[in-house]
Amino acid sequence: MDNPKPIISIRNVTKRFGSVVAVDDACLDIAEGEFFALLGPSGCGKTTLLRMLAGFEHPSEGDILIGGQDMSDVDPNKRPVNMVFQSYAVFPHMSVARNVGYGLRVTGVPAAEIKERVGEALALVKLAGYEERMPTQLSGGQRQRVALARALVKRPKVLLLDEPLSALDAKLREAMQLELVRLQQSVGITFVIVTHDQDEALSMADRIAVMDSGQVRQVAPPAELYEFPNSRFVADFIGKMNLFAGRVAGAADGRVLIEIQGMDRIAVPYGDQARGEIGVAVRPEKIRLAPTPPTDGEIGLRGRVREVAYYGDESHVFLETAAGVITANRPNAARTTTPAVALGDELWASWEPADTLVLTE
Amino acid sequence: MRDWRRDKLAFSVFALPATAWLVVFFTIPLVLIWVYSFADRGPQGQVIVALSLENYQRALEWIHLGIIWKSIWIAAITTVLCLALGFPLAMGIAFAPQRWKNPLLLLVILPFWTNLLIRTYAWIAVLRTRGFLNSGLEWVYDRIDGALGLIGLPDLLGPFQPLELLYNTPAVIIGLVYVNLPFLVLPLYATLEKLDKSYLEASLDLGASQWRTFVSVMTPLALPGIVSGTLLVFILSLGTYLTPDLLGGPDSEMIGNLIARQFGAARDWPFGSALSFLLLYAVFLFLWLRATVATRSKGVGV
Ligand SMILES: Nc1ncnc2c1ncn2[C@@H]1O[C@H](COP(=O)(O)OP(=O)(O)O)[C@@H](O)[C@H]1O
Ligand SMILES: [Mg+2]
Numbered sequence: 020m021d022n023p024k025p026i027i028s029i030r031n032v033t034k035r036f037g038s039v040v041a042v043d044d045a046c047l048d049i050a051e052g053e054f055f056a057l058l059g060p061s062g063c064g065k066t067t068l069l070r071m072l073a074g075f076e077h078p079s080e081g082d083i084l085i086g087g088q089d090m091s092d093v094d095p096n097k098r099p100v101n102m103v104f105q106s107y108a109v110f111p112h113m114s115v116a117r118n119v120g121y122g123l124r125v126t127g128v129p130a131a132e133i134k135e136r137v138g139e140a141l142a143l144v145k146l147a148g149y150e151e152r153m154p155t156q157l158s159g160g161q162r163q164r165v166a167l168a169r170a171l172v173k174r175p176k177v178l179l180l181d182e183p184l185s186a187l188d189a190k191l192r193e194a195m196q197l198e199l200v201r202l203q204q205s206v207g208i209t210f211v212i213v214t215h216d217q218d219e220a221l222s223m224a225d226r227i228a229v230m231d232s233g234q235v236r237q238v239a240p241p242a243e244l245y246e247f248p249n250s251r252f253v254a255d256f257i258g259k260m261n262l263f264a265g266r267v268a269g270a271a272d273g274r275v276l277i278e279i280q281g282m283d284r285i286a287v288p289y290g291d292q293a294r295g296e297i298g299v300a301v302r303p304e305k306i307r308l309a310p311t312p313p314t315d316g317e318i319g320l321r322g323r324v325r326e327v328a329y330y331g332d333e334s335h336v337f338l339e340t341a342a343g344v345i346t347a348n349r350p351n352a353a354r355t356t357t358p359a360v361a362l363g364d365e366l367w368a369s370w371e372p373a374d375t376l377v378l379t380e
Numbered sequence: 381m382r383d384w385r386r387d388k389l390a391f392s393v394f395a396l397p398a399t400a401w402l403v404v405f406f407t408i409p410l411v412l413i414w415v416y417s418f419a420d421r422g423p424q425g426q427v428i429v430a431l432s433l434e435n436y437q438r439a440l441e442w443i444h445l446g447i448i449w450k451s452i453w454i455a456a457i458t459t460v461l462c463l464a465l466g467f468p469l470a471m472g473i474a475f476a477p478q479r480w481k482n483p484l485l486l487l488v489i490l491p492f493w494t495n496l497l498i499r500t501y502a503w504i505a506v507l508r509t510r511g512f513l514n515s516g517l518e519w520v521y522d523r524i525d526g527a528l529g530l531i532g533l534p535d536l537l538g539p540f541q542p543l544e545l546l547y548n549t550p551a552v553i554i555g556l557v558y559v560n561l562p563f564l565v566l567p568l569y570a571t572l573e574k575l576d577k578s579y580l581e582a583s584l585d586l587g588a589s590q591w592r593t594f595v596s597v598m599t600p601l602a603l604p605g606i607v608s609g610t611l612l613v614f615i616l617s618l619g620t621y622l623t624p625d626l627l628g629g630p631d632s633e634m635i636g637n638l639i640a641r642q643f644g645a646a647r648d649w650p651f652g653s654a655l656s657f658l659l660l661y662a663v664f665l666f667l668w669l670r671a672t673v674a675t676r677s678k679g680v681g682v
Contacts, residue, residue, distance in 0.1 A: 075581055095584045108582035112600045122586030125596070173586065 024087070026051040026176055026209050027072065032081035034067050034233075041067040043233035044081070049177075049211060049226075054203050056220040057213045059230035060256070065213040066105075068230075069179050072211065073102045086176055101170035102179040105186075109154045109165050115141070116150035118165055122173045140172035143202065160191050171206060178203075180212040184219060196223050217257050221245065229253050250380035251298045258302065259335075261345045265299040275377060281341030285318050287375040298378035305374040306347035308336060308360065313369030320345065324364045336360050338368055417653035425647030435654030444638065444655075451634040454549065454624075455617035458556040459564075462613045463606070465557065466564035470605075471598075473565075474572035485569070488562050496559065500626045503555050507545040507627070514542040547629035555623040560616055564609035571605025572598075604674075611670055615663050635659055 025048035034042040042064040049055045057065045070076045071083060074095035083090045086099060101122070110118050116137050123133045141147050144164035154162055163183060170178055183199070184192045200223050203210045214220050220227045221241040228238045229252075237244060237253045248254035255262060265277040274286045275293050287299070313319040322340035329351075336347045347368055349359065360366070417435055420428040438444065473484045491499060506512045518540045525537050545551060579601060583593040599606070621636030628634075635655060642652030 073581075073585055075584075095581070096587045096589060102582070102585045104578045104582055106576060106578050108576065108578040110579060110582070110597060121583070121588070121596075125583075125586065125588035125592050169582075169586065 024051065025049055025084075026053075026086055027211070028082075028084040028087075029068070029072075030082045030084070032068070032071065032078045032083060034064070034071060034076060035079045040233050042071070042078075045230075045233075045235050047228055047235060047238065049209060051176075051209055052207055054200065054210045054223060054225045055212070056224035056227045057211065057230060058217060058220040058227050058256075059215065061215055063230045064233040065215075065230055066181055069102070069181055069211065069213050072177070073100055073179055074098050099176040100179055101173050101175040101177075103163070103166045103170050103181065103183050105181040105183075107162050107166040107186075109157075109162050109169070111154050113154075114150065115146065115152050115154070115157070115165050118154070119169045119172055122169060136172050137168075140168040143171065143206070144168045159186055160195070163187070163195075167202070171202075171208070175208060177209045177211060180210065182213055182215070184214070185216070192219075199223060221257070229256060231256070248300075248376065248378070251300075251378045252380075254298070254300045254376060254378055259346060259348075260300050260302060261306070263299040263342055265297050267294045267297055274372075277377070279342055281343070282320060285372065285375070287372050287377055289377045291379075293377055293379055298376075300376040300378055301370050301374055303335065303346040303348040305370050306345065306368050307370065308338070308347050308349065308366045308368055310364075310366060312367050316372070317369045318372055318375065319367050319369040321365070321367055324360055324362055324366060327358060327360055327362065329358075334358070334360070336366075338366060340368070413653045413656055416650050417657050419650040419653075421648050421650050425649070427649050435651045436658070438651055439654050439658055447633055447638050448635055448658075450632075451618055451636075454553060454556065454632070454634060455614050455620075458553055458560060458617040459610050459614045461553065461557045462561050462564045463610055466561055466568060466609065467606075469561075470565045470568035470572055473569050474575075481573075485566075488565050488569075491558075491562065496622060497626075499559070500555060500622060503551070503558065503627060504546060507551055507554070509542045509544070509546070511545070513545060517543065546627065547632075549628065549632040551627040551629075552624045552632045552634075555627045556617045556620060559620075559623060560613040563612045563616060567608040567612065568602065568605040571602050571608075575601055607670055607673065611666060615666060618662065619659055 027047070027049040029045050029047040029049075032042055032045045033040065045064075045068060057068060059065055067076060071078055072085070072090075074090065074093065077091070090098060110121065113121065119140055120133045120137045123136060128136075137150070138147070141149065144167050146161065146164050146168065149157070149161070154165065157165065163186075167183075180199075184195050187195060196219060199210070199212075212220075212223065221244075224241060226238060226240050227244055229236045229244065231252050237249045239247070244253065244257055248257060251262065254260050263279045263282075265279045267275055268278045268284060269276040270289075270293075271286070273288055273290065275289045277285050277287060277297065277299055279285065279299060285299075307313075312321075320338075320340045320342060322338035322345070324336060325339045325344065326337040328335040328337075331351070333348050333350045336349060338345050338347060345368055353359075415429065416427055418431050418433070420430045420432060420434070422428050439448075469488070473481055473488070476484060504511070508514075521537065521540045528534065528536050575598070579597055580593055583597045584590070588596065618634075619636055620634060621640055624632050624634045624637055625640070628637075639652050639655045639659070642648045642655065646652075
């Protein structure tokens with residue numbers, strides 16, 4: 020995603036509400052045609068950042084550029100972006116067709132063209148034939164499609180979506196995730212989506228910015244974010260993670276030696292400099308469980324099974340070890356009802372040193 | 381816990397005082413007035429119970445129809461002015477910062493803490509020939525006159541002629557707008573306050589101007605509050621008695637005054653009763669219209 024010309028540039032933007040710092044010195048470039056996600060826990064400032072892009076809030080400090088143009092003096096109704104609101108905000112007193120055509124009517128587009136474009140937009144979101152329905156006659160998912168069509172019919176440079184799927188039930192949410200991606204690819208508009216759901220962000224976005232208490236912590240494509248988080252916060256927030264507190268005991272030929280309470284000293288490949296107290300992390304699905312100690316080169320840890328959580332496709336095994344409880348995911352590959360792991364089993368957990376993350380932040 | 385809705389006895393016991401109160405002081409007098417409205421007036425003004433429609437026929441004579449028509453006009457103008465003043469006011473309060481809302485609302489209902497009579501007398505003090513308004517105007521007038529004198533144009537304006545602001549229909553309308561404004565602002569404020577602001581933001585986001593957003597989104601969504609408020613103001617103004625009595629002139633008599641006169645000086649209770657019931661029917665008519673509009677537009681959230 021090294022597009023030289025970003026469609027959105029957020030430059031050192033800070034937003035304060037009284038003493039609350041909602042967005043803290045954020046810097047982001049979003050490329051044209053990108054599906055970009057703002058991900059973070061509730062209250063971290065995602066909506067505020069999105070509303071600044073739409074023009075409903077003004078940065079306390081910093082600049083926002085859209086299509087290379089400074090937005091500080093541009094009102095919301097003059098910006099080349101459109102928003103799908105979290106509540107959808109489909110006008111309850113207008114039919115579907117009038118809702119979708121609203122943004123064209125108010126800017127004086129001729130009636131014939133409105134009719135045509137509304138028809139196209141409704142077809143795009145699979146609501147053809149719903150023109151005369153009132154919003155009260157629609158389901159939540161359909162109302163959301165109306166909101167989508169209403170924004171897309173304006174052909175914006177950027178479409179902003181605030182938690183668009185949070186009000187839908189799980190099945191519909193999954194279907195809509197795929198559909199939004201398909202839609203974005205077919206219209207080629209830059210999408211900026213706000214979500215607190217990491218699965219949503221990982222499965223949909225080209226790039227994700229992880230936010231925490233107003234700050235952008237990491238911006239990366241999904242796989243990079245998942246496999247190479249740059250901080251304890253990101254590692255813990257994205258997916259599941261076994262986190263240990265460690266201390267650097269030395270370094271030798273591209274590896275750091277780390278001491279962890281309750282474990283033998285481990286050697287982990289690590290390119291940078293690290294010293295003092297660090298975080299050590301390993302994903303549950305990278306951990307194997309076996310009744311015997313691991314072969315040479317692998318990191319091993321002995322423990323007793325304390326709990327097994329069954330999820331159908333996989334089971335999460337919680338192993339009580341001297342270094343604390345660690346979680347290992349086992350795929351339920353065989354068709355059987357006899358659990359492969361039972362409570363109280365003495366097992367070895369092991370993983371590749373290369374799967375170990377060293378977190379200095 | 382017992383459910384009071386199921387427990388008929390407990391319910392009846394608790395509802396008894398209020399019911400008795402309403403029956404004795406509301407229903408019985410109303411029935412009495414209704415019976416009177418078909419009665420005849422005796423030579424000394426006694427009520428002779430009968431079954432005549434004469435009172436209603438008299439009420440529909442031209443002279444009385446004129447007063448009714450004029451009352452409707454005054455009430456209508458009052459309502460329109462209240463809406464014109466009250467809508468921006470309600471909007472201002474609804475969109476004010478949170479900590480300002482309650483103080484501002486308090487200011488709107490503050491006049492209720494003073495007696496209506498006293499507030500109306502205050503308007504007399506403001507509007508009369510030597511009242512505050514005319515004195516203020518005279519002061520400005522004199523300054524201008526003096527200034528013109530300084531630049532060599534003395535006596536150009538002549539002596540100050542106080543404006544006749546009191547004892548006419550405009551004075552009644554001013555008084556009615558003043559008295560009834562809170563009844564429009566409060567329901568409208570309640571509607572606007574509940575209105576999801578993202579509808580307005582969505583409209584702006586789609587390229588509509590502020591004005592277009594006001595006309596095409598805010599007003600339709602605020603319609604329930606507008607209807608409640610205007611109807612309330614209209615009904616209250618239509619039946620008003622005190623304001624035209626104190627601020628009005630000979631030609632600004634309204635139905636309320638006509639009715640009051642029948643029960644007072646004219647000693648014609650049957651005719652007064654018939655007029656009262658005509659007013660009541662008119663109010664029912666407006667309420668029915670409102671209910672019809674409400675059910676018809678239910679599907680669109682109004
Ligand atoms: N209009 C506002 N006035 C005051 N504080 C606000 C306002 N909007 C947001 N905040 C505060 O800013 C922080 C970030 O909010 P928000 O951007 O809505 O978070 P998110 O969308 O990530 O859940 C929160 O602490 C919130 O209380
Ligand atoms: Mg939010």
